[in-house]
Amino acid sequence: MSLIERLRSREARTAVIGLGYVGLPLAVELARAGYHAVGIDLNTDKVQRVGAGESYIKDVPSDELKKFVSSGHLVASTDFAVLETCDTVNICVPTPLRKTRDPDISYIVAAVEEIRKYIHPQMLVVLESTTYPGTTEEVILPLLERDDFHVGEEFFLAFSPERVDPGNPRFTTKNIPKVVGGVTPRCTEVASELYSAALATIVPVSSARVAETVKLLENTFRSVNIGLVNEIALMCNKMDIDVWEVIRAASTKPFGFLPFFPGPGLGGHCIPIDPFYLSWKAKLAGFEARFIELAGQINGSMPEYVVTRVGEALNMHRKALNGSRVLVLGVSYKSNIDDVRESPALDVMRLLKRHGAEVVYHDSFANREDPELEHAAVEAVDLTPETLAGCDCAVVITGHGGVDYASVLEHVPVVVDTRNVYEGIRSDKIVRL
C-alpha cells in the first residue's frame, strides 16, 4: 500500500518530534484524525506527563489528551527508534537565535540526525519549526538523501510553517489554514494528504522555500507594523497626542488600515526572533533587510522607554526610581497566557532594578517557578489593598484578564499603562504609553 493510501485509510503511523507549544497540539490533532501518533521529546518530564494524560500546554485540555492516550491513539517516548515503525514525522523543535543574532538550527539538525538513523522507504518528513528560506533543501535534504534513496520517490520531504497562536480560542491548530511546500510536487501532495485528515484547510505552495518564507513574511509583517506603531507612540508622546485614541479612530476605516498597538516591546519565541532568520539569509544573498533592522531597534528600545516613563511618573510625585517600590503587572509576553519567553517584562524588571528600584510583580498566569522568572529574582505578590498601598508605582506590562485594575488605581499613587487597560478612564494617576 502506498503512503497516500495508508494516510487515507488512517493506517499510517505518525510521529511528532518536540512536544512543546507547537508539537503537542499537533500530536493531539493527528490522534483526533484517527492516526496513531507518537510524540518524541528529549524532556523526560514532558514525555511522562503526556503518557499520564496530563497536559502542560494551556490550549490542550488534559481531558482531551487523556482521551487519546487511553484509547492508545497517542503515546509519548524519548526513544527515536519508534520512528522505525512510523510513516510520517513532523519536526517541531525550537529555533532560537544565537547571542550574535544568527539562526541556531542545531535542534533541527539534532532531530534530523535521529531521523536519518530510522528513515525508511515511503517515509514523509515535515519540518514545522520556523527557519530561514532554504533550510529544508540545503540542510535537511543532504542529510537524508542517498544515491539509492531519492526525495519525491523513495521518501518525501516538506516544510509546513506552524502558525499557532497560544491562548487564542478562535483560531487553533485545527482551523488555522496550513501552508505546505514540498521539495518536489509529490512531496507537497503527500504532506497535504497527512494534514488534510487532521486540519481544516490546506494551502499548497510550489516549494519548501516559499513555505519557509511565508512564515517569515507573516512575522516580519507583525514586527515591522508593531515597530511603526511604537514609533508613532513615541512621536505622539512628544506632541501630547493620545496614540490609543488615534488608533481607535483610524480603525474605523473599513479598508486599507489594519490596527497594531504599541507596547513595552516584543516577546515570545516568534516575533522578536523570526525576522532575523530572514535578514540573516538575505544578508548571505547580499541584501540588507532595512525594515527588519529598524523595527528590531525600535521594538528593542521600548523596555528602556517604559522605564523612563516610570521614572517620570515617580518624579511627578517627587520620588526617584532609586528606592521606590515598583509593581510590574503581567510578566508573560502576552495576555492570558503563561509563556514568559523573551517577555519585555524581564527587561523592564532588570532595568528597574539597575536603577535601584525595589521591584515586585503580579501575574496569575505565569508559573512562579519558571526558570526565567527565578533568574529575574523578583518577588511575586498577590494584589491585596495592603500590597498595593505599599507600592510607589505600578506598571502594566501585560494586560491579563481577571486583574482588578480599578483596585490598583485606587491604592497605588501612579500607574504607567503600556497596554491601555484603562481605556476610557480619566485619572491624573494614569500615565499612558
Ligand SMILES: NC(=O)c1ccc[n+]([C@@H]2O[C@H](COP(=O)([O-])OP(=O)(O)OC[C@H]3O[C@@H](n4cnc5c(N)ncnc54)[C@H](O)[C@@H]3O)[C@@H](O)[C@H]2O)c1
Ligand atoms: N510557540 C508558538 O507560539 C509558535 C508559533 C509558531 C511557530 N513556532 C515555532 O515552532 C517551533 C517550536 O516552538 P515551540 O514553541 O513549540 O517550542 P517549545 O520549546 O515549546 O517545544 C520544543 C520542544 O522540543 C523539544 N526538543 C528540543 N530538541 C529536541 C530534539 N532534538 N529531539 C526531541 N525533542 C526536542 C524540547 O524539549 C521541547 O519540548 C519553533 O521553531 C518556533 O519558532 C512556535
